[in-house]
Amino acid sequence: MGQSQSQSQSQGLVGLFDGYAPLPGTFDEMFDASGAPRPAFARAAQLLAKMTPEDFARAQQLAETALLQQGVTFSVYGDARGTEKIFPFCLFPRLIAADDFRRIERGLQQRLRALGMFLDDIYGDQRILAEGIIPPEMLFGAAGYRPMLNGIKPPGGVRIHIAGIDLIRDPEGTWRVLEDNLRTPSGVSYVVENRVISKRMFPRVFDAARVHRVDHYPTRLAETLRSVSPIAGDDACAVVLTPGPYNSAYFEHSFLARTMGLELVQAPDLYVDGDKVYCRTTRGPKRVDVIYRRTDEAFLDPEVFNKDSVLGVAGLMRAYAAGNVALANAPGNGVADDKALYPFVPDMIEFYLAEQPILEQVRTYVCLFDDDRQYVLEHLPEMVVKAVDEAGGYGMLMGPQASADERDEFRRRIEAEPRRYIAQPRVELSSCPTWCAGHVEPRRVDLRPYVLTSREGPWVLPGGLTRVALVRGSYVVNSSQGGGSKDTWVLKETA
Amino acid sequence: MISRVADHCFWFGRYVERTEATARTLAASASFALDAELPAAQVWRPVLVVSGEEDEFRTRIAGGSDDHPAWGDGEVVQRFMVWDDDNGVSLVRSLGGARWNARSIREVLSLEAWEAVNEIHLWALGEPGRTMYAQHRDTFYQHVRRATQLTLGLLRSTMLHDEPLDFVWLGVLLERVSQTARMLDVHHHAFTNLPARPDGGEVVETALWLTLLRALSGSEAYLKRAGGRVSSHGVARFLVSEAAFPRSIAYCVHSAYERLCDIRPPEQHELPGGVSLEQLRVLDAWVAARNQEPLAGAAVHELLTHVVDEVHEICGTLGKELLGA
Numbered sequence: 001m002g003q004s005q006s007q008s009q010s011q012g013l014v015g016l017f018d019g020y021a022p023l024p025g026t027f028d029e030m031f032d033a034s035g036a037p038r039p040a041f042a043r044a045a046q047l048l049a050k051m052t053p054e055d056f057a058r059a060q061q062l063a064e065t066a067l068l069q070q071g072v073t074f075s076v077y078g079d080a081r082g083t084e085k086i087f088p089f090c091l092f093p094r095l096i097a098a099d100d101f102r103r104i105e106r107g108l109q110q111r112l113r114a115l116g117m118f119l120d121d122i123y124g125d126q127r128i129l130a131e132g133i134i135p136p137e138m139l140f141g142a143a144g145y146r147p148m149l150n151g152i153k154p155p156g157g158v159r160i161h162i163a164g165i166d167l168i169r170d171p172e173g174t175w176r177v178l179e180d181n182l183r184t185p186s187g188v189s190y191v192v193e194n195r196v197i198s199k200r201m202f203p204r205v206f207d208a209a210r211v212h213r214v215d216h217y218p219t220r221l222a223e224t225l226r227s228v229s230p231i232a233g234d235d236a237c238a239v240v241l242t243p244g245p246y247n248s249a250y251f252e253h254s255f256l257a258r259t260m261g262l263e264l265v266q267a268p269d270l271y272v273d274g275d276k277v278y279c280r281t282t283r284g285p286k287r288v289d290v291i292y293r294r295t296d297e298a299f300l301d302p303e304v305f306n307k308d309s310v311l312g313v314a315g316l317m318r319a320y321a322a323g324n325v326a327l328a329n330a331p332g333n334g335v336a337d338d339k340a341l342y343p344f345v346p347d348m349i350e351f352y353l354a355e356q357p358i359l360e361q362v363r364t365y366v367c368l369f370d371d372d373r374q375y376v377l378e379h380l381p382e383m384v385v386k387a388v389d390e391a392g393g394y395g396m397l398m399g400p401q402a403s404a405d406e407r408d409e410f411r412r413r414i415e416a417e418p419r420r421y422i423a424q425p426r427v428e429l430s431s432c433p434t435w436c437a438g439h440v441e442p443r444r445v446d447l448r449p450y451v452l453t454s455r456e457g458p459w460v461l462p463g464g465l466t467r468v469a470l471v472r473g474s475y476v477v478n479s480s481q482g483g484g485s486k487d488t489w490v491l492k493e494t495a
Numbered sequence: 496m497i498s499r500v501a502d503h504c505f506w507f508g509r510y511v512e513r514t515e516a517t518a519r520t521l522a523a524s525a526s527f528a529l530d531a532e533l534p535a536a537q538v539w540r541p542v543l544v545v546s547g548e549e550d551e552f553r554t555r556i557a558g559g560s561d562d563h564p565a566w567g568d569g570e571v572v573q574r575f576m577v578w579d580d581d582n583g584v585s586l587v588r589s590l591g592g593a594r595w596n597a598r599s600i601r602e603v604l605s606l607e608a609w610e611a612v613n614e615i616h617l618w619a620l621g622e623p624g625r626t627m628y629a630q631h632r633d634t635f636y637q638h639v640r641r642a643t644q645l646t647l648g649l650l651r652s653t654m655l656h657d658e659p660l661d662f663v664w665l666g667v668l669l670e671r672v673s674q675t676a677r678m679l680d681v682h683h684h685a686f687t688n689l690p691a692r693p694d695g696g697e698v699v700e701t702a703l704w705l706t707l708l709r710a711l712s713g714s715e716a717y718l719k720r721a722g723g724r725v726s727s728h729g730v731a732r733f734l735v736s737e738a739a740f741p742r743s744i745a746y747c748v749h750s751a752y753e754r755l756c757d758i759r760p761p762e763q764h765e766l767p768g769g770v771s772l773e774q775l776r777v778l779d780a781w782v783a784a785r786n787q788e789p790l791a792g793a794a795v796h797e798l799l800t801h802v803v804d805e806v807h808e809i810c811g812t813l814g815k816e817l818l819g820a
Contacts, residue, residue: 069614069617070606070610070613071601071609240602244599245598250598251601254598254601254602255601255602257602258602258603262602263602264500264600264602264603266499269497269499279497280497280499281497282497282501282658282759282767282768283496283767284766284767
């Protein structure tokens, strides 16, 4: 029996994985350096290998058609005709072993507890500054810091109800936090929808692999929202606030409202009277207690933030400050996922929890510190330099690819304004077998797990959004630059 | 229920119904044109008149003239009524409107209903729909009709029967009243003013009435009620007053009133919507009372004009009172 199994395994791997070669100097999620499947995934790899490329191509095609017909799409900005596209999807799943995910889960819970305490502290006594753990200039320069929120306590005591934490895996296979998303992280709808598709396409492989379910996320999210309501329990009215159908993530907003059974509202549907929030309905005004807002906080309330916002609800922040409405996520969270504060998250964990961080992060040099700055300037060709107040790839130097002139330019900028810059060594993202026009090739991936925090504390969805750089040689997993997604299979413990 | 959402529900219903009506009318006219023995313009022009886009067609397509050959060119008229992006009631515009409204309230519709709308939209505007249109015209219209009927059926069989569905259905019914009234008005006028023909005139007239009935999916129902006799008076009476025919004016107005009673119960005076409800109640009673009066000649036109005007008025009041306009 053992004999025949190992035989069919080695024969099977030739099938779909024929010619698959992990990238040098890169951790492959599915295969070890010798080309054998990692032990936890042997069974799934064996079953997947039995598919012919023709079978797989057909399944991939069916999957794409299904996503389009279900309208699992994002809107393309700047297109007057309201063009929608499906988020490119690779049917080949990304697997995560049970013990790996157990560590991720504990690490994320720890991280979210510390980040929540950091926000309470920053908008309260600011002990972490007083005790010299974080240099004040790092905080006061952070774009996400909102001093006008000082002293406001969020209903239910929770600030980071929904977090999406981006993880990558280095060449040794070590998981590292690359970025925290604590404002309006998106993508979880694809986690749930991708799963529907892969269950339909690979029922046997899926069954054999013993995968944790993800479809209870909306139920947990609804519970999380209710848990922070200023009024008790079942009578609480929670809504999802969207900027509208032209927003690129509109599908997700409507998906979450639908799967939670909540109303999807737009700002003009809401108004504030006597520091209470009401919704305009066909039966007159209805009181709203919890708002899962997917509107950027700059557009939440024209009285406080962006004065020209037409997306906002005037007076919303007054109602929030009075404790009459819970906002998820709380405004002001941007300070905790700011690039300038990221290097200090391990310090926060030690400071607030007196624990050692469970998850590693990417080594980050803070140019404000003399030693760090000197190191960065001496090693610019190996570094990725980021301006802390810019996002989306702007204000960045990719050291390994940059020209000498570009590096000199950044050297001058860092010396002129050291506080504005941090630097990290470029990490070789791990790779995963990916369907590339007719066969399977390694492509680089990251992972965004989702963490919900209710009054009872953080909960991690056993799954996540795997984003994949579909272009050969690329490190960019962003959907606007050739990135796609995969279903993420977190395996159950072996019985 | 949020007023904006109610508005999307209402317009979703109207656009789905309008899509179906357009497909049905064009299919019936295309079939009729094959053996009509009438000048082609007399087959196709009424389609444009009913759509309310006669002037638009004259200006943009027919060179500003009423004698232009485009009026009788079935291909030109169909292209205008199916694909023209600038024609506000073209099939693609109605389908786009249905889909856009549905997308704005996806969380309100059932997944199955949403998928049905999304699929027909993708199909009709994509390669499969265009190919079908070019090669099998009648199948194209049939496919669109079936998809819209599937959508309406799915709404009723998969959604909660409460306020959102009531608003969708209110939209469907009020759109249907207008469609039936305008179709009957235009055709009644055209058919009863046909030039006398020495031979076969009656045959043509019968065929015309049957075409109208087919365009309203009512030929079988009518023939059952009328025992196979086709007359202008009989058809008009049927389309106005037949309480059991789901596309008659009496049926649609009364059902719309019932839907609005569910949305805004008559005894709950504190709720908004009282004026719309009263307007609809009065129209319902008025249509019912017409059953007692003879229906011929100019009376038909007056009756139908009144219905169309009242429905227009009611939609305006609904918008202000309940739909956040």
